[in-house]
Amino acid sequence: MEEIKDIRQDFYVNMGPQHPSTHGVLRIVLRLEGERVVSSETVLGYAHRGVEKMAESKTYVQMMPVMDRFDYVSSMLYEWAYVGAMERALGIVPPERAEFIRVIMGELNRMASHFVWVGAFLLDLGAFTPFLWVFDAREKIMDMFEEVTGQRMTNNYFKIGGVHDDITPEFLKMLDDYLKMIYQRMADVEELIESIVFLERVKDLGFISKEEVQSYGLTGPVARGSGVMIDTRKTEPYSVYDRLNFEIPLGTKGDCYDRYRVRMKEIIQSAKIVEQALGMLPEGPYAEKAPKVVKLPEGEYYFAVESARGLLGVYLLSDGSTKPYRFKLRVPSFANLSIIDKLLPGNKISDVVAILGSIDIVVPEIDR
């Protein structure tokens, strides 16, 4: 009898590095069985520029603008982490006003980042309109940044001892109008997004348990979506966050829908923080005097902030010269992405983009 040959083959699909939904040059090799993912492998390094090595040949101040270019979506939070580490080393305490300006700018940037996320996530799911609705809200934040810092993205606004420029009356007016508008806009966007199709797509998809959050070192909205209370602003308060009153939204089940809810609530919380900080904004200098030539005393320094994606740490090892001996970043996207290969198997190919989208990665910060 003739032997019946098994003609089934493994069907591999390269998702990326050029693909509309991998948010940059990320490559995921999917092994498929029909529409179902059997296993996946994430391949990194397409945007690797060796920035951490580059930092060793640049002075501390020269490195400032480069900090914007890791996570270009929430760049000021990166500046904050770097500036914070240097201030800790030099023992400089920025004036009150500077701290509040930093909080305002940082939270606005967090909102802008989450807006980009919401838009891109819905784009991954196939809905185009929410993208433009939230980008309209983000555009106004960009306009405010332009007013104060002169740049829309990659602002290079923070400096050792404070910020580069004081905020202007026009900025305050724009911010005032913005805060009046944003709650209504968020309600509208939510109403638009949460159609039955959306709920069907994202509910009960891509569960992350509390144990997995800890074993994979997940932080940010991904961890909070699973109900784990990790937020540097609360657990290890920096700047003036201990004086501000805000909530940390938490999810319960840890599915894609919870992660979406957490981010949507965080936008509202950030707006509330900005409102408070604006009310508490003191008069005074916006920057402390800092040395012209920055030389960190010998030693190791670490400063962590809560970026829009999670815990962001800057580690500096100084040998006392004008350049760092070692520069290392702890980036949230890298740790958060590590769980993707565990989440994907068993899901459909359409869910791959939903799960990847819900994790919210920025590839240049992963590859560095």
Next chain:
Amino acid sequence: MEFASLLNTFLGRVILSVAGVMIVFTFNALIAVWLERKISGHIQLRLGPMEVGPHGLLQSAADGLKLICKEIITPQGVDKKLFGLAPYMVFFPSLLMFVVIPFSDKLQVQDLNIGLLYFFSISCIATIGIFMAGWASNNKYSLMGAVRSIAQSIAYEIPIILSILNIVIITQSLKLSEIVKAQSNIWFIVPQFIPFIIYLISAIAELNRTPFDIPEAESELVAGFHTEYSGMRFAVFFMAEYTNMFLVSAMATTLFLGGWNGPILPPVVWFFIKTYAIVFIIIWVRWTFPRLRPDQLMNFCWKFLTPLALVNLLVTTFILKIL
């Protein structure tokens, strides 16, 4: 006089019909694309095309010109014959479907007595074209898009046919002109509202448009079955899509909205008003909802739409029997 007599010959009718269909087709391709871009623009808090012509009216023509000028790329490793033929296999059924559309009581290419059957049989041919495109492209995304398209088309044919069977049972005819005439008193959308909704949902699925656009799911399959197509070949797929949108709307008008019936205005104007109202709804749905997952799409069809259509058909038959 000679011209008039020429029109009465068979050849004259053919030439006139082809010219008429091409005019409607071109007009629709330009207007529907423009409408889609304008409506989506306003839904998305922006203006849409504004530069070329008043309110961007000539934008579609400019885009068409650009696509004609572009190089037609045939990638390596494709099945050249199938690859070249596929766009036209998708496109020509759309033109053929115009044959039975009753634009008014007089404007109809051919009033076939199996008009309805003809329309839906011809529409199935396009699926073969889509599968040819996906298969010949030698691209995994294209193949997956094509496979999804087949599954979807076969699934959603059934609720469509079941929903229009109600109309056939009521009017006892497959002839479209008679179906329209039967609606001179009351439009079928009133007694047959559920079939209308089923028809509309299934038609959007047949058109491969959001929320049922899984064969070309941009964020998953790049562009699905037409990933490898460029230039005019892509434009042909594109035009077929918008022509089909017009055709299913025209069929919805004919079957449920009373066709060309209407007061004061000439019948053909009523026909176009109703058709573009349906086109507007289809565009509106597209720019509001995300995309369904393929398995959810199948579940929705087999577990909800098809049983609902069947029950409705039973009820209609039952009521007609009693009356």
